Amino acid sequence: MDSEMRKIIDGKSIAAQIVSETAKEIEVFSKGSRVPHLAVIISGDDSASRIYVRNKIKTAEKCGIKSELITLPDDIKEIELFRRLNKLNNDINIDGILVQLPLPSHIDPKKAINQISPYKDVDGFHPYNLGRILEGDPLFVPCTPLGIIELIKRYDVDTTGKNVVIIGRSIIVGKPIAMLLADKSENGNATVTICHSKTRDIKKILETADIIVCAVGKAEMLTGDMVKPGVVVIDVGINRVKDVTKKKGYRLVGDVDFESVSKKASLITPVPGGVGPMTVAMLMRNTLKAARLKCKK
Ligand code: BQF
Numbered sequence: 001m002d003s004e005m006r007k008i009i010d011g012k013s014i015a016a017q018i019v020s021e022t023a024k025e026i027e028v029f030s031k032g033s034r035v036p037h038l039a040v041i042i043s044g045d046d047s048a049s050r051i052y053v054r055n056k057i058k059t060a061e062k063c064g065i066k067s068e069l070i071t072l073p074d075d076i077k078e079i080e081l082f083r084r085l086n087k088l089n090n091d092i093n094i095d096g097i098l099v100q101l102p103l104p105s106h107i108d109p110k111k112a113i114n115q116i117s118p119y120k121d122v123d124g125f126h127p128y129n130l131g132r133i134l135e136g137d138p139l140f141v142p143c144t145p146l147g148i149i150e151l152i153k154r155y156d157v158d159t160t161g162k163n164v165v166i167i168g169r170s171i172i173v174g175k176p177i178a179m180l181l182a183d184k185s186e187n188g189n190a191t192v193t194i195c196h197s198k199t200r201d202i203k204k205i206l207e208t209a210d211i212i213v214c215a216v217g218k219a220e221m222l223t224g225d226m227v228k229p230g231v232v233v234i235d236v237g238i239n240r241v242k243d244v245t246k247k248k249g250y251r252l253v254g255d256v257d258f259e260s261v262s263k264k265a266s267l268i269t270p271v272p273g274g275v276g277p278m279t280v281a282m283l284m285r286n287t288l289k290a291a292r293l294k295c296k297k
Contacts, residue, residue: 015277036291044074096122122286145177147278168215224260
């Protein structure tokens with residue numbers, strides 16, 4: 001493998017490895033108990049969401065996780081969605097519950113997530129689970145931050161005392177990954193800066209960055225002139241850009257301009273095939289964890 005290939009983080013193959021490790025663990029677990037069971041709720045016809053849900057169910061199958069897809073009409077009443085969630089919470093045969101976001105605009109996603117039992121919350125979006133990250137004693141960590149930590153671990157990226165700059169402050173990625181990397185833990189102990197749309201002089205801040213996590217949802221916003229040589233770059237973005245040469249009429253790009261940034265980075269995640277597959281792999285781990293949790297109760 002030449003050096004240009006070595007520096008591209010292969011999220012796809014690490015994720016496949018994790019899926020096969022998890023499948024083995026589930027095989028053992030299932031013998032003493034039963035197959036872990038995941039419920040996935042989707043409402044609305046967001047085309048990206050449908051692809052994501054299909055990925056998750058296919059991957060669950062590979063792991064030996066039983067999954068149940070619940071497709072609700074996009075004009076579903078909030079109260080009806082809550083009733084469904086409550087039923088799943090009380091169903092002893094369900095280990096993990098996931099509500100695919102975005103929900104239709106008339107439903108408040110925070111209220112919906114609040115209805116999920118924190119012990120079945122395999123996406124880790126419930127305030128209880130987010131609070132446990134703040135406490136430094138996480139239970140369910142959101143899958144994307146968890147996947148990023150796992151990539152950092154498997155690529156032996158040392159975070160102790162390093163300057164990490166996170167671009168994006170979302171509750172699903174930016175804020176949890178910031179906490180995890182700053183935590184007193186094996187893959188933490190970093191000095192973390194969170195940047196966002198109101199940050200002044202982001203270029204000045206990026207000059208200090210040993211590691212950059214880019215999670216803003218703006219196609220190719222991070223360019224080579226903004227990073228220092230040797231930087232480790234984690235690209236969380238998945239953006240569709242028009243491309244008439246493609247069958248679908250679009251292609252996927254990250255928040256990072258791969259072409260220019262990869263020339264300066266020592267390690268970089270591609271899009272697709274970087275963080276994305278890791279997100280799905282971590283969902284499998286969280287589902288097994290939920291099944292194990294239930295056994296203890
Ligand atoms: C890849 C997601 C934004 C908003 C809601 C593999 C996925 C994506 C990319 C995937 C994502 C992103 C998911 C690749 C699930 C990750 O090869 O690069 C897998 O399925 N994801 C989601 O469920 O909701 C999202 C991103």
